[in-house]
Amino acid sequence: MGAGILIARMMSETTHLHHQLTEILRDRIVDGVLSPGTPISERELCEEFEVSRTPLREALKVLESEGLIQLFRNRGAIVAPISVETIEDKLAVIGALEGYAARQACRHASDEELATLASLHARFAAEYDPAKPEHYFELHQALHRKIIELANNPTLRDSYTLLSRHVKRARIVGLKQHRQLPDVIEENGAIVRAVLARDEAAAQLAVEKHLQRVSETVVRYFRPR
Helix, strand or coil, X not given: CCHHHHHHHHHHHHHHHHHHHHHHHHHHHHCCCCCCCXXXXXXXXXXXXXXXXXXXXXXXHHHHHCCCEEEECCCEEEECCXXXXXXXXXXXXXXHHHHHHHHHHHHHCXXXXXXXXXXXXXXXXXXXXXXXXXXXHHHHHHHHHHHHHHCCCHHHHHHHHHHHHHHHHHHHHHHHHCCCCCCHHHHHHHHHHHHHCCCHHHHHHHHHHHHHHHHHHHHXXXXXX
């Protein structure tokens, strides 16, 4: 095997490892296994996952870019606190992106694609249980990801996906504290009905109204009392 091929394979394996580590650590932070302020020990994680420091450090850089950890020069890392202002700003941008996506879905989605959106809402309404915030969140996100998908805009999709990762932790923690979500099924129903009717203005307004309420619910929990 040539040196070039060997180096390429080693780089590919390192990249694969750092993606895996990123996913595992992200899940632990988002799910609350690692709470804000928890120190992150590179040595312990390297031993746990049986990896070198290189892929681990790459994973930590990704998590820092997502606002999930804080890296300190020569002092290691901790799980980042949840910033009310940052979460509020990012949820506002998500609302704007999804409002635009709803308008595009009205214009471009096929009837078959709209039927799939309606089915996702029907499942959400049937399975919604405020006592299971993680399940609620996944059902909710499946519906809203579909709206993003129907916009058929890769740049929009990528921006939405990144921001959604940034706020997922705060949203789930907030949901656990505010389990009774008023009119959440009706709010999402209004979005779906507007998109099915291809009413661009109504779809955008319904999305923005719903996500503003989501933002208020989340921010209310984290704002200092």
